[in-house]
Amino acid sequence: MWRGCRPLCWGLSPAARLPRSPPGPAGRGAGRPGGGRAYAPPAERKRFYQNVSISQGEGGFEINLDHRKLKTPQAKLFTVPSEALAIAVATEWDSQADTIKFYTMHLTTLCNTALDNPTQRNKTQLIRAALKFLETDTVCYRVEEPAALAELQKNEWDPVVAWVEKRYNVAIGSSTSILGPSIPASTKETFVSHLASYNSWALHGIEYVITQLKSLVLSMALIDRHVTVEKAVLLSRLEEEYQIQRWGNVEWAHDYDLCELRARAAAGTLFVHLCSESSTIKHKLLQD
Amino acid sequence: MAALGPPLRTLRALLRELRHAGGRAGRPYRHAPAYRHVLAAFRAHRVTSEKLCRAQQELHFQAATYLCLLRSVREHAALHQEYHGKGERSPEEVAGLVGFRLPQQPGGKG
Numbered sequence: 001m002w003r004g005c006r007p008l009c010w011g012l013s014p015a016a017r018l019p020r021s022p023p024g025p026a027g028r029g030a031g032r033p034g035g036g037r038a039y040a041p042p043a044e045r046k047r048f049y050q051n052v053s054i055s056q057g058e059g060g061f062e063i064n065l066d067h068r069k070l071k072t073p074q075a076k077l078f079t080v081p082s083e084a085l086a087i088a089v090a091t092e093w094d095s096q097a098d099t100i101k102f103y104t105m106h107l108t109t110l111c112n113t114a115l116d117n118p119t120q121r122n123k124t125q126l127i128r129a130a131l132k133f134l135e136t137d138t139v140c141y142r143v144e145e146p147a148a149l150a151e152l153q154k155n156e157w158d159p160v161v162a163w164v165e166k167r168y169n170v171a172i173g174s175s176t177s178i179l180g181p182s183i184p185a186s187t188k189e190t191f192v193s194h195l196a197s198y199n200s201w202a203l204h205g206i207e208y209v210i211t212q213l214k215s216l217v218l219s220m221a222l223i224d225r226h227v228t229v230e231k232a233v234l235l236s237r238l239e240e241e242y243q244i245q246r247w248g249n250v251e252w253a254h255d256y257d258l259c260e261l262r263a264r265a266a267a268g269t270l271f272v273h274l275c276s277e278s279s280t281i282k283h284k285l286l287q288d
Numbered sequence: 289m290a291a292l293g294p295p296l297r298t299l300r301a302l303l304r305e306l307r308h309a310g311g312r313a314g315r316p317y318r319h320a321p322a323y324r325h326v327l328a329a330f331r332a333h334r335v336t337s338e339k340l341c342r343a344q345q346e347l348h349f350q351a352a353t354y355l356c357l358l359r360s361v362r363e364h365a366a367l368h369q370e371y372h373g374k375g376e377r378s379p380e381e382v383a384g385l386v387g388f389r390l391p392q393q394p395g396g397k398g
Contacts, residue, residue, distance in 0.1 A: 054321060084325065088354065091322040095309035103368075104361045225349045228292065229356045252371035259364035266357035273350055 044099040052094040054086045061086035065093065074116045081201070085111070085274040106267030114204045114275075126203045127195045130210050131188055138215040138236060140174045140181045149242050156235055163226055164217050168194065172217065191216070201275040209268035212261060222269055229266045233258065295348045299330055302351055305358040326351065 049065035056062070059079040063070040063086060070078040070093075080086045085107070092105045102109075121129070139157040143150050157174070165172055170187040198206065210219045213236040222232040234241060237258070244254055292298065303323065310320035317323060330351070333344045383390050 051315075087321045087325050091306070091309060091320065094320065101365060104365050106357070106361070225346070228349075229353055252367065256364065256367045256371070259360045259367060262356055262360035263364055266353050266360065270350065270353045270357060273346075273353070277346075 044101065046099055047096050049093075052090045054083070054090050056083075063090050063093065072112045072115045074118070076115055078111065078115065080111055082274045082277070085271070088270065088274070104263075106264055107271060110205060110208060110267060110271045113208075114201045123196065123200050123203055126200070126207050127192055130195060130203075130207045130216065131191060133210050133214065134172075134183055134188065134191065134216045136180060137172075137217055138213075139217050140172065142174050142176045143239075144176050149239060152242055153238060156238055160221050160227065160235065161217055164220055167224065167226075168220075191220075198272070198276055202272045205268050205272035205275060209265055209272070212264045212268065222265070223272055229262060229269060233262050233265055237261070292348055292352050295330070295344075295351075298348060298352050298355060299326070302326060302355045302358070305355060305362070308362065309358055326354075 049068070051064075051066055053064045054061055055064055057077075057079060059077070060081045061083055062077065062079055072078055080089065089105075089107050089111060092108055096105075139153075139161055142153050142157075161172055161174065164170075168190055170190050171184055172187060173181045175181040195203065195206065206219065206223065209222065210216050213219055213222070213232060215236055218227070218232050218236055221227045222229065227235070240254070249255070303326065306320065306323045306326065307317045310317040310323065329347060333341070333347050377385075380390055
């Protein structure tokens with residue numbers, strides 16, 4: 001099964017006349033001899049639109065599927081503040097072939113979560129949830145044996161921890177005990193005040209990246225552009241990579257998880273950057 | 289700053305991914321909004337008066353992140369389709385795996 005819970009997305013206007021999804025396996029198996037039925041994967045929605053386009057409304061940018069406006073699962077209008085983000089979401093919808101695969105549309109899921117806020121969390125609660133990962137941060141938990149893995153952890157994780165410590169002027173450290181490192185309160189306060197400088201959309205994205213990578217240190221390094229997405233995912237899965245090198249790779253499990261983690265981390269990072277940037281272009285004319 | 293390599297390589301890979309991802313509705317991929325937006329952004333950042341341009345690096349990082357997203361979504365969907373997308377086998381197929389056939393019981397079971 002994939003990491004995380006089922007993504008919330010249907011994204012369809014309830015007022016639109018659309019064919020309802022067919023019933024579950026019970027309906028399908030009724031014709032089999034002896035009453036036995038095989039499980040077939042639930043039929044996915046077919047792609048019901050031809051064109052995906054973007055328009056600008058009062059709240060921001062909206063997505064149009066043919067002539068219908070996209071809505072969130074809670075039937076709010078789907079508006080994003082940034083044009084680049086709207087274009088990326090439109091590309092996600094446009095890249096669906098015959099059926100709509102919601103589990104591939106990570107940016108849409110993130111936008112829906114930020115718009116609907118189904119768990120009703122404000123900024124403080126989001127920051128607290130993010131900070132909770134610091135006490136059980138992946139890069140702070142070291143093993144003692146096997147020695148090769150301990151060495152690998154030291155060589156790969158120590159530079160990132162040192163960079164984050166220097167950048168935010170905090171003390172994090174690492175530990176081999178089961179209780180983990182003891183994080184001083186000043187460190188937590190520094191991170192709280194840093195995270196408070198992001199707006200609530202970006203905070204949803206940050207918390208998502210931290211949950212996927214299971215590490216606050218790696219997420220901060222990623223969002224501050226110190227490491228690429230592939231490198232951050234590699235560092236997050238360091239022990240798995242070590243075991244893969246030792247025992248071999250299983251494509252349908254390891255590669256599957258790797259691609260999914262990369263997709264989610266990349267989507268989260270892109271979401272954070274697109275929600276918290278603003279760009280201006282200054283044209284300088286040459287004086288002839 | 290992350291080791292990203294030359295921006296041209298990232299741009300070409302990103303445009304190739306967008307070419308695979310778009311153009312579904314019959315319109316050529318070149319008219320897709322994402323394709324045009326990426327090209328325009330890279331052109332706009334090409335010429336600056338500074339030697340080390342932070343906006344250029346930010347754009348390059350964003351492009352690399354988007355490339356990673358598109359590529360891994362495509363690979364994940366392909367892996368899913370190949371290994372996990374087919375559901376269970378029916379009882380007839382399972383019997384056939386070991387060379388058996390289910391009995392024909394015209395009156396129903398039992």
